[in-house]
Amino acid sequence: MALNVLDRLVDYYHENKISHVYLVETNNVELCLEDLKKIVKQIFCASKYQENCTECNICNLIDQNYLPSLAIIEPDGSTIKKEQILELKRNFSTVPIYTKDNIYIIKNAEAMTQSSANTMLKFLEEPEEHIMGFFITSNLNNVIPTIRSRCEVIKAMYDVHELNIDSVFDDSNSEFLNIAMTYLEKLEVEKKDSIMYNRSILLGKISAREDIKKLFQIILIIYEEFLKNSLNLPSKYQKFAKNNFLSSYNRKALLKRVNLVAQFLEDISSNVNLELLLDKFVIDLGDVDE
Numbered sequence: 001m002a003l004n005v006l007d008r009l010v011d012y013y014h015e016n017k018i019s020h021v022y023l024v025e026t027n028n029v030e031l032c033l034e035d036l037k038k039i040v041k042q043i044f045c046a047s048k049y050q051e052n053c054t055e056c057n058i059c060n061l062i063d064q065n066y067l068p069s070l071a072i073i074e075p076d077g078s079t080i081k082k083e084q085i086l087e088l089k090r091n092f093s094t095v096p097i098y099t100k101d102n103i104y105i106i107k108n109a110e111a112m113t114q115s116s117a118n119t120m121l122k123f124l125e126e127p128e129e130h131i132m133g134f135f136i137t138s139n140l141n142n143v144i145p146t147i148r149s150r151c152e153v154i155k156a157m158y159d160v161h162e163l164n165i166d167s168v169f170d171d172s173n174s175e176f177l178n179i180a181m182t183y184l185e186k187l188e189v190e191k192k193d194s195i196m197y198n199r200s201i202l203l204g205k206i207s208a209r210e211d212i213k214k215l216f217q218i219i220l221i222i223y224e225e226f227l228k229n230s231l232n233l234p235s236k237y238q239k240f241a242k243n244n245f246l247s248s249y250n251r252k253a254l255l256k257r258v259n260l261v262a263q264f265l266e267d268i269s270s271n272v273n274l275e276l277l278l279d280k281f282v283i284d285l286g287d288v289d290e
C-alpha cells in the first residue's frame with residue numbers, strides 16, 4: 001500500500017465522507033490500480049474482508065475483472081476514446097448489481113481526449129447517487145483541466161523510501177536526523193527568513209545531491225510518523241512523535257506536507273537545479289496551510 005492515504009478511503013466511505021470523484025496522482029499506476037481494487041473489495045466484501053479474500057463472490061468477481069458494477073477503463077491504443085465513456089455511461093445508467101454503488105476507475109486519465117473528457121463532464125457535474133469515480137494519472141498537469149478541477153486530488157506514492165525506517169532513528173543517521181529536525185524546526189516554528197535556512201542550515205553542511213535526497217527521505221519519514229500518530233495508527237516512534245512541535249498539526253496539514261516532500265523526492269531525481277528546488281520547497285511549505 002502507498003502511504004496511508006488510500007487506506008483512509010474505506011473509512012471515509014463508511015463515514016459518508018467520501019468524495020464522489022478522486023483524481024489520484026501516483027508514481028506507479030499499476031500498483032495504484034491494484035490498491036484501488038483492494039479498496040473496492042474492502043468496502044463491498046460480502047464477508048468480513050481479509051487480505052486476499054476468496055470467500056465471497058464480490059471479491060472473486062473483482063479479481064476476475066468481472067464485477068458488473070466496477071468498470072476499469074484504460075486507453076484503447078494511445079487514448080481513452082469517447083465511445084469508451086459512452087459505454088460506461090450506458091452501463092451505469094441502471095442501478096448497480098451486487099454492490100451498493102457503481103464504481104469506475106479511469107486508468108491513465110491523461111490519455112483522455114477532449115471529446116471523451118467532454119462526455120465525461122456531465123457525469124462529474126451532476127453526480128448521481130451511487131456512483132464513485134477514480135482517475136489515475138502519473139502527472140496531474142497532463143490531465144485536461146475541466147476534469148482535474150472537478151476532482152478531489154490525492155497522491156499515492158510508492159517506493160520513495162530507499163531508507164529503512166528503523167535506520168533513520170539509530171546512531172548511523174543521527175547527524176542527518178539532527179539536521180533534518182533543526183531545518184524543520186526553523187521552517188515550521190520560526191518561519192521568518194525561510195529561504196535563508198537552505199543556505200545557513202543545509203547547503204553549508206551537506207551539498208551533494210545524494211545527501212540532500214537522503215535528508216528529504218528522512219524528512220518524509222518524520223512527517224509520516226506524525227501523520228500516523230494523528231490517525232491513531234501504530235507509529236514506531238510514538239514517543240518521538242508526541243514530544244515535538246509537529247504534534248499540533250492535524251491530519252490534513254500533515255498529509256499536505258507528506259505530499260510536498262514526496263514531490264520533492266520525485267523532482268530531485270530529475271536534473272533540476274538543487275538550490276532552486278530547495279527554495280521552491282520552502283516557499284510551497286510556507287503556503288501549505290493557507
Ligand SMILES: [Zn+2]
Nearest residue numbers: 045053056059
Ligand atoms: Zn470478500
